[in-house]
Amino acid sequence: MRHIDTTQAEGLLRQYYQDCYAKVSGSDYYRLFADEKLKHSFQVIGAGNYIMQHEQVFHTSRADFLRCAKLAYLFHDIGRFTEIERRCAEEPNPQKHKHAIYSYEILQHYPEYNRPEILLPVKYHSCMIEELYKAPEFLALGDSQLRRDVEAITFLVRDADKIANLYLMKTSAAKSDKVFNDLFLDHKKFSGVSAPILQAFMSGQVAPLGSIVTADDWLVSYMSWTYDLNYKSSFDFCLRTGCFSNLQEVFNKHTADTLLQEQIGSTLQEYIRNRYQQFKGE
Ligand SMILES: [Fe+2]
Numbered sequence: 001m002r003h004i005d006t007t008q009a010e011g012l013l014r015q016y017y018q019d020c021y022a023k024v025s026g027s028d029y030y031r032l033f034a035d036e037k038l039k040h041s042f043q044v045i046g047a048g049n050y051i052m053q054h055e056q057v058f059h060t061s062r063a064d065f066l067r068c069a070k071l072a073y074l075f076h077d078i079g080r081f082t083e084i085e086r087r088c089a090e091e092p093n094p095q096k097h098k099h100a101i102y103s104y105e106i107l108q109h110y111p112e113y114n115r116p117e118i119l120l121p122v123k124y125h126s127c128m129i130e131e132l133y134k135a136p137e138f139l140a141l142g143d144s145q146l147r148r149d150v151e152a153i154t155f156l157v158r159d160a161d162k163i164a165n166l167y168l169m170k171t172s173a174a175k176s177d178k179v180f181n182d183l184f185l186d187h188k189k190f191s192g193v194s195a196p197i198l199q200a201f202m203s204g205q206v207a208p209l210g211s212i213v214t215a216d217d218w219l220v221s222y223m224s225w226t227y228d229l230n231y232k233s234s235f236d237f238c239l240r241t242g243c244f245s246n247l248q249e250v251f252n253k254h255t256a257d258t259l260l261q262e263q264i265g266s267t268l269q270e271y272i273r274n275r276y277q278q279f280k281g282e
């Protein structure tokens with residue numbers, strides 16, 4: 001992949017982080033949150049670069065398309081810093097915030113980043129993909145190259161975000177550190193999988209966030225991200241680095257139900273096998 005210089009964009013991302021860090025400096029939790037989100041953004045840049053290198057759709061000579069793709073994953077979480085600032089200010093009753101919308105709104109203010117190939121992948125990186133397909137701003141693009149570009153970059157940002165997080169889960173679970181327990185499991189206890197989470201997982205759907213109650217639910221919901229990966233290189237990365245097996249191992253460690261362990265493991269393996277068959281046929 002040719003080098004795409006994004007020094008200026010990285011500077012802007014760091015500036016939002018620093019402004020946020022100064023505002024939340026009185027809180028250990030929010031400082032950790034801000035640090036982790038900056039680190040995450042740079043890990044997503046690595047993951048995005050990896051996918052771009054390995055996927056045919058990005059082996060194009062259109063330099064402008066490749067630049068937009070890199071900027072989209074670089075900036076996808078810039079709105080996290082707005083979320084962190086607001087949540088900190090709202091303590092002890094922090095509200096829910098849509099960081100992807102904040103990222104989108106921030107980028108609209110910069111003429112060089114205010115274009116659909118960057119804005120739409122950023123705005124639709126963490127919701128259900130159907131939200132993109134029914135969005136008037138996506139439909140207005142028509143059946144054009146631009147629409148295909150937006151879709152390819154949205155898939156890229158969504159995959160890069162997930163595989164970077166799955167990899168972080170693997171390294172942080174190994175250390176049983178604060179990042180895994182506080183940020184990924186959200187201090188929840190291990191007390192079984194809730195019915196709606198299991199039902200979604202077994203039927204090949206991404207688990208509904210609103211139904212998460214336990215730490216087991218979080219783990220099953222992270223496993224269900226597999227259903228939402230788009231590129232073969234994302235599967236290759238997760239298999240090679242043991243990201244899928246990590247979640248199963250952590251899950252199995254905390255549940256005595258061996259039948260459930262077996263059901264979840266075989267469902268996931270079967271899905272991955274089918275996806276590889278599909279990739280072969282493409
Ligand atoms: Fe992210």
